[in-house]
Amino acid sequence: xNLQAIQTLFLKDxxxxxxxxxxxxxxxxxxxxxxxxxGPTMGFIGFVLIVTVTIAAGxxxxxxxxxxxxxxxxxxxxxxLPVSLLDYSxxxxxxxxxxxxxxxxxxxxxxxxLTFVVPEANVGVLVPLVLMFLFxxxxxxxxxxxxxxxxxxxxxxxxxxxGNISFTLFSKSMGEHPVISEIxxxxxxxxxPIALQALVIMAAVIVVTISFAFFxxxxxxxxx
Amino acid sequence: MSHTLDPxxxxxxxxxxxxxxxxxxxxxxxxxFQLNNINLELVPGTVNGLIGPNGAGKSTTMxxxxxLVKPDSGTVSVIGQPSxxxxxxxxxxxxFFSDDMRMYKSETIAWHLQLVRSFFPGWDDxxxxxxxxxxxxxxxxxxxxxxxxxxxxxxxxxILARHPQLLILDEPTDGLDPVAKQEVLAELMQIVxxxxxxxxxxxxxxxxxxxxxxxxxxxxxxxxxxxxxxDDFLDQxxxxxxxxxxxxxxxxxxxLKLESTFGQLRVFTLDRYAADVEAxxxxxxATVESSEGLTLEEIFIAAVARGREESQQ
Numbered sequence: 001x002n003l004q005a006i007q008t009l010f011l012k013d014x015x016x017x018x019x020x021x022x023x024x025x026x027x028x029x030x031x032x033x034x035x036x037x038x039g040p041t042m043g044f045i046g047f048v049l050i051v052t053v054t055i056a057a058g059x060x061x062x063x064x065x066x067x068x069x070x071x072x073x074x075x076x077x078x079x080x081l082p083v084s085l086l087d088y089s090x091x092x093x094x095x096x097x098x099x100x101x102x103x104x105x106x107x108x109x110x111x112x113x114l115t116f117v118v119p120e121a122n123v124g125v126l127v128p129l130v131l132m133f134l135f136x137x138x139x140x141x142x143x144x145x146x147x148x149x150x151x152x153x154x155x156x157x158x159x160x161x162x163g164n165i166s167f168t169l170f171s172k173s174m175g176e177h178p179v180i181s182e183i184x185x186x187x188x189x190x191x192x193p194i195a196l197q198a199l200v201i202m203a204a205v206i207v208v209t210i211s212f213a214f215f216x217x218x219x220x221x222x223x224x
Numbered sequence: 225m226s227h228t229l230d231p232x233x234x235x236x237x238x239x240x241x242x243x244x245x246x247x248x249x250x251x252x253x254x255x256x257f258q259l260n261n262i263n264l265e266l267v268p269g270t271v272n273g274l275i276g277p278n279g280a281g282k283s284t285t286m287x288x289x290x291x292l293v294k295p296d297s298g299t300v301s302v303i304g305q306p307s308x309x310x311x312x313x314x315x316x317x318x319x320f321f322s323d324d325m326r327m328y329k330s331e332t333i334a335w336h337l338q339l340v341r342s343f344f345p346g347w348d349d350x351x352x353x354x355x356x357x358x359x360x361x362x363x364x365x366x367x368x369x370x371x372x373x374x375x376x377x378x379x380x381x382x383i384l385a386r387h388p389q390l391l392i393l394d395e396p397t398d399g400l401d402p403v404a405k406q407e408v409l410a411e412l413m414q415i416v417x418x419x420x421x422x423x424x425x426x427x428x429x430x431x432x433x434x435x436x437x438x439x440x441x442x443x444x445x446x447x448x449x450x451x452x453x454x455d456d457f458l459d460q461x462x463x464x465x466x467x468x469x470x471x472x473x474x475x476x477x478x479x480l481k482l483e484s485t486f487g488q489l490r491v492f493t494l495d496r497y498a499a500d501v502e503a504x505x506x507x508x509x510a511t512v513e514s515s516e517g518l519t520l521e522e523i524f525i526a527a528v529a530r531g532r533e534e535s536q537q
Contacts, residue, residue, distance in 0.1 A: 002312055005312065005343065008339070008342050008343065012339060016328065016330075016331075072326055072328075072329070073324050073325060073326040074326050074327065074328055076292065076322055076324060076325040076326075077325045077326060077327055077379075079290075079292055080290065080292075080315065080318075080320040080322075080325065081315065081340065081343045082312045082313070082314075082315040082316040082343050082344075083312055083315070083343075084311045084312040085311065087312065
């Protein structure tokens with residue numbers, strides 16, 4: 001493993017995806033701001049925008065950084081440089097994750113701050129919000145794995161659609177869950193066992209999917 | 225190196241330790257194509273041409289050498305290292321060009337120079353700047369604004385300024401206008417003068433290969449069908465026209481093959497020419513009208529035809 005090569009490849013991709021990444025970060029922060037405006041309509045619009053920005057960021061960044069390379073034939077150029085398959089895989093998957101996590105984390109951080117700062121906000125709402133954000137991250141990790149394994153725009157879109165449906169069902173089930181909906185209305189941040197279980201499961205799924213993406217990418221036989 | 229249609233005979237003579245690159249019994253199967261038992265040795269300091277029609281397996285062979293495609297069987301060694309396990313280290317010494325290789329459209333030539341430079345400690349800024357001028361390239365120009373010729377020249381600049389020991393060039397002059405092609409070939413000729421460099425140059429244009437290559441390998445339908453020094457190829461292939469009566473039978477001359485008959489006129493090609501061939505034909509009752517050398521293109525076409533015939537038998 002060549003750390004210097006990994007760093008160079010990582011920074012190269014970070015540079016190439018800087019504008020979409022900042023665009024999604026800005027769009028996400030605006031969505032959070034709208035969510036915090038008074039009135040249920042603004043709250044709903046803000047929520048829909050956050051979900052939309054997160055999903056769009058996932059598709060776009062995977063497309064720009066991962067799926068476009070074989071199509072644009074830039075991958076042969078990069079792989080002609082003194083980098084191993086492992087170096088390439090680590091840099092590529094890391095940069096896709098980081099570019100997604102920057103707007104994702106930015107939104108979550110602002111949301112957390114505003115929940116504590118805005119007097120009208122219920123701090124308990126952070127429990128379902130964190131779970132929903134983590135679910136969106138799980139969905140992104142699945143898209144990433146599918147993109148790595150299939151290198152297909154079509155299959156990645158199918159994964160996005162399935163992820164969207166799952167997210168809708170997940171949000172609905174949380175809204176209907178008596179314990180979580182009760183905590184969301186309260187002004188105290190407590191994590192019930194069901195929420196902690198969900199967090200652990202989702203974290204495990206993220207670790208497994210990302211590990212699988214690394215494993216698959218680094219054992220590929222033919223890269224061009 | 226003597227010419228033979230059995231590649232293993234001519235190629236096995238060079239030891240692996242002396243090779244800039246070596247492929248031994250390399251095979252690779254795809255759904256509709258198979259690269260079959262490729263043996264190839266590149267002697268340091270030589271320019272090696274790899275000639276084959278489209279889809280012959282030239283690019284796959286080169287990609288295997290670069291470690292971009294893993295063979296199903298066989299061994300690959302480049303700069304004395306196994307190319308699969310020492311991929312990154314091996315690529316420090318290789319400059320690879322492929323026509324289906326692209327730079328980032330939204331970035332400039334200067335950005336690419338900076339990127340590639342960071343991977344090569346021996347990067348030569350002075351030479352890079354010289355090539356920029358020689359090729360008429362503008363460093364601040366974005367790749368999306370480059371013509372095909374400028375794109376090829378930029379790629380070659382990125383390869384040459386790192387001073388690689390081995391250059392693997394997959395059809396670098398394909399699609400270039402005559403002026404750009406000459407500029408590229410002239411630069412390659414300069415490199416050829418450096419005895420420490422080895423070049424593998426693939427093309428289906430035999431003229432380019434004839435111009436710069438010392439040794440030539442013909443490849444067709446995934447098989448090496450001939451490998452030899454360029455001059456040996458040119459010396460040993462002949463077209464012989466004879467006049468002979470209808471019942472005349474040709475003497476047993478190895479590599480002699482009847483191409484066509486027009487009445488008493490018969491046209492043969494021969495791939496193992498010897499000084500006494502004409503005398504043998506004369507003594508068998510034929511009258512030799514002419515015995516002339518073939519161009520590399522004619523040799524290539526004849527070799528492909530023979531190779532295909534042999535594989536069908």
